[in-house]
Amino acid sequence: xxxxxxxxxxxxxxxxxxxxxxxxxxxxxxxxxxxxxxxxxxxxxxxxxxxxxxxxxxxxxxxxxxxxxxxxxxxxxxxxxxxxxxxxxxxxxxxxxxxxxxxxxxxxxxxxxxxxxxxxxxxxxxxxxxxxxxxxxxxxxxxxxxxxxxxxxxxxxxxxxxxxxxxxxxxxxxxxxxxxxxxxxxxxxxxxxxxxxxxxxxxxxxxxxxxxxxxxxxxxxxxxxxxxxxxxxxxxxxxxxxxxxxxxxxxxxxxxxxxxxxxxxxxxxxxxxxxxxxxxxxxxxxxxxxxxxxxxxxxxxxxxxxxxxxxxxxxxxxxxxxxxxxxxxxxxxxxxxxxxxxxxxxxxxxxxxxxxxxxxxxxxxxxxxxxxxxxxxxxxxxxxxxxxxxxxxxxxxxxxxxxxxxxxxxxxxxxxxxxxxxxxxxxxxxxxxxxxxxxxxxxxxxxxxxxxxxxxxxxxxxxxxxxxxxxxxxxxxxxxxxxxxxxxxxxxxxxxxxxxxxxxxxxxxxxxxxxxxxxxxxxxxxxxxxxxxxxxxxxxxxxxxxxxxxxxxxxxxxxxxxxxxxxxxxxxxxxxxxxxxxxxxxxxxxxxxxxxxxxxxxxx
Amino acid sequence: xxxxxxxxxxxxxxxxxxxxxxxxxxxxxxxxxxxxxxxxxxxxxxxxxxxxxxxxxxxxxxxxxxxxxxxxxxxxxxxxxxxxxxxxxxxxxxxxxxxxxxxxxxxxxxxxxxxxxxxxxxxxxxxxxxxxxxxxxxxxxxxxxxxxxxxxxxxxxxxxxxxxxxxx
Numbered sequence: 114x115x116x117x118x119x120x121x122x123x124x125x126x127x128x129x130x131x132x133x134x135x136x137x138x139x140x141x142x143x144x145x146x147x148x149x150x151x152x153x154x155x156x157x158x159x160x161x162x163x164x165x166x167x168x169x170x171x172x173x174x175x176x177x178x179x180x181x182x183x184x185x186x187x188x189x190x191x192x193x194x195x196x197x198x199x200x201x202x203x204x205x206x207x208x209x210x211x212x213x214x215x216x217x218x219x220x221x222x223x224x225x226x227x228x229x230x231x232x233x234x235x236x237x238x239x240x241x242x243x244x245x246x247x248x249x250x251x252x253x254x255x256x257x258x259x260x261x262x263x264x265x266x267x268x269x270x271x272x273x274x275x276x277x278x279x280x281x282x283x284x285x286x287x288x289x290x291x292x293x294x295x296x297x298x299x300x301x302x303x304x305x306x307x308x309x310x311x312x313x314x315x316x317x318x319x320x321x322x323x324x325x326x327x328x329x330x331x332x333x334x335x336x337x338x339x340x341x342x343x344x345x346x347x348x349x350x351x352x353x354x355x356x357x358x359x360x361x362x363x364x365x366x367x368x369x370x371x372x373x374x375x376x377x378x379x380x381x382x383x384x385x386x387x388x389x390x391x392x393x394x395x396x397x398x399x400x401x402x403x404x405x406x407x408x409x410x411x412x413x414x415x416x417x418x419x420x421x422x423x424x425x426x427x428x429x430x431x432x433x434x435x436x437x438x439x440x441x442x443x444x445x446x447x448x449x450x451x452x453x454x455x456x457x458x459x460x461x462x463x464x465x466x467x468x469x470x471x472x473x474x475x476x477x478x479x480x481x482x483x484x485x486x487x488x489x490x491x492x493x494x495x496x497x498x499x500x501x502x503x504x505x506x507x508x509x510x511x512x513x514x515x516x517x518x519x520x521x522x523x524x525x526x527x528x529x530x531x532x533x534x535x536x537x538x539x540x541x542x543x544x545x546x547x548x549x550x551x552x553x554x555x556x557x558x559x560x561x562x563x564x565x566x567x568x569x570x571x572x573x574x575x576x577x578x579x580x581x582x583x584x585x586x587x588x589x590x591x592x593x594x595x596x597x598x599x600x601x602x603x604x605x606x607x608x609x610x611x612x613x614x615x616x617x618x619x620x621x622x623x624x625x626x627x628x629x630x631x632x633x634x635x636x637x638x639x640x641x642x643x644x645x646x647x648x649x650x651x652x653x654x655x656x657x658x659x660x661x662x663x664x665x666x667x668x669x670x671x672x673x674x675x676x677x678x679x680x681x682x683x684x685x686x687x688x689x690x691x692x693x694x695x696x697x698x699x700x701x702x703x704x705x706x707x708x709x710x711x712x713x714x715x716x717x
Numbered sequence: 718x719x720x721x722x723x724x725x726x727x728x729x730x731x732x733x734x735x736x737x738x739x740x741x742x743x744x745x746x747x748x749x750x751x752x753x754x755x756x757x758x759x760x761x762x763x764x765x766x767x768x769x770x771x772x773x774x775x776x777x778x779x780x781x782x783x784x785x786x787x788x789x790x791x792x793x794x795x796x797x798x799x800x801x802x803x804x805x806x807x808x809x810x811x812x813x814x815x816x817x818x819x820x821x822x823x824x825x826x827x828x829x830x831x832x833x834x835x836x837x838x839x840x841x842x843x844x845x846x847x848x849x850x851x852x853x854x855x856x857x858x859x860x861x862x863x864x865x866x867x868x869x870x871x872x873x874x875x876x877x878x879x880x881x882x883x884x885x
Contacts, residue, residue: 133843133844133845133858134844134845134847134848136858137845137848137851137858137859137860138848138860172845172846172847172848173847175847317844318841318842319842320802320803320804320805320807320841320842321803321804321805321842321846322842323842323844323845323846326844358750358787359840359843359844360844396746396747397746397747397750398787399746399749399750399781399784399785399786399787399788400785400786400787400788401784401785401786402841413746414743415742415743416741416742416743416744416745416746416771417742417781418780418781418784419784419785475846477804477805477846477847477849478804478805478808478809478846478849479808479809483805483846483847483849484847515804518804549804551804551805551808553808557808562804562807562808565804565807566804569802569841575784678863678865679865680813680817680863680864680865680867700813700816700864702810702813702864703810704810704863704864704865
């Protein structure tokens, strides 16, 4: 073991990011090409270790290739670059400049991704191993102190001490609710009933959020270790990981990890000689958003329709098959080994008064650097979007950031200095949710965004309770009408009333939070609603019925970019002469508007 | 009851999948998922057999097959097109892609083309937001799409070759 570890330190490692984003960019082929080049190169004495790692988060720049211990990061690597990487960098020790990241301000070449603003401002806890290890290798995980926290817990702590430590850490559920994790565990441990169950909620459904997928794909053992520690704390014997059906790679990596953990003595009977018995089973979801709600998820595991139930009695008392159950989100589980390994105090030294630790956000939409970012709680939106994210795409102006998925809300530019934690977002009329941050620019219509979310929820409401089922449908009708130019000013009051009723009377959190996108956009962007209703005009140029594009002949240089990008040939004009849009052909996709470098395409 | 050979061989195939799991209610979803994976839909006979094996009413299995989005009661096309309508894709003009697919294949989300070749679906989020807008065809991810890239992709899979519709 020691010899193997030593080898690891001296041997070069080449890590190719094989997260979903990089795979879509062709990273599997890059991996194969590098393997091929290495095998056929005679100038290499010691073969480097090739690793296909989980998602590094910086999907925008993929495929990413890292070389350790040199600490070199190459971005946007293509198959044809493989030979050069082997020749120049591995053999010749030279850097390939064109594959390096450049500092956005100084324009200097940065050797390692750690030097870039995207990474240097991050603080990795839940994502600590991702991109550094091969998710299919339990040895890689153990080499980075994996399962050490579990060993410490089993040897030195009582179950009660484990729960106390988690309470002390101030960890709150990362799935959206923000309920204190330790308190949840304690209330389960305090019941008399047996058996007890543990569930990992990996049914990540919020569109625009993919941190749980990244953890399950890139570091599956941390989730498993977290669950075993909890099993010891609450004396549970069986665990379930409920994974979203669409996440094929996560299912593969988790299944493998569970098997390896079993073989390693971390799961099964008498775990590491401690007498603890615990095993984990994987359950694939059926593709229903509402199953992210914990009672619906449990119904789904039991083999029923994924419908939620009322929660007069919490799952910690009566959960799966009516037995005490602890259910936590993937990211929450990933924090548990760190808390027990380094101690609650260390964990709580980061964050705000009410929200301890870090949070992973998926920063997407109209932002320069899209990807996963993990920052301390209390980091301001401005730091996340501008310092890490590099600002709004194409130099356009910032309009809003949507947080918390379909149940969240939109936060306007005037609140960019908001320090993000569970409580501050709730006060702003939004919520943390699972941590999606979707940046919107001036070419995003807030009414249409609200309609989009309500339409999403209309397809996902399970239909069990009336306020949610009928309320969502009524909101969707009204919003569709407004987007089509048939809205009336009374509609705004009506939507407020419907929204309040839903908040009061719906059975589960899906219905109670469903009006949030509508109410928050009405609160901050009422002028856009009024423009749609009173002026029959969509200021962002998105709603087809209320938008007409035209080209300002005084500004147009006749470069032809609009005509080339028009999918329906609606733009015509001679080179170097002003172009014209044929409105009878135009489908209002906005491609010309986006591509015009001179802002000559205007919205009427 | 008369059973022809073809039906019998199908029945045996269903049986093989269904009986690889214990006959308990909690395995109904995973059995249905396996049937879906193998046959691209849940056949009626398969549905009845699942109910029998798990000891639950057919209505219960039917309600699950219609509730969960991963399951379908009608056959899907040979080429499954999934256009992502997650938020990041949506605000980067994902919906225009759906219109473009309709233009070439005349199918709307949830529909299968008359020749059974293509089916179109919109999906909530594929987690590839950095590549928005995204579309997946038979498992292959196409990212950073523009409306004009659709025709070429459909052609790759042998669709929309009708030149008049392409030029339209």
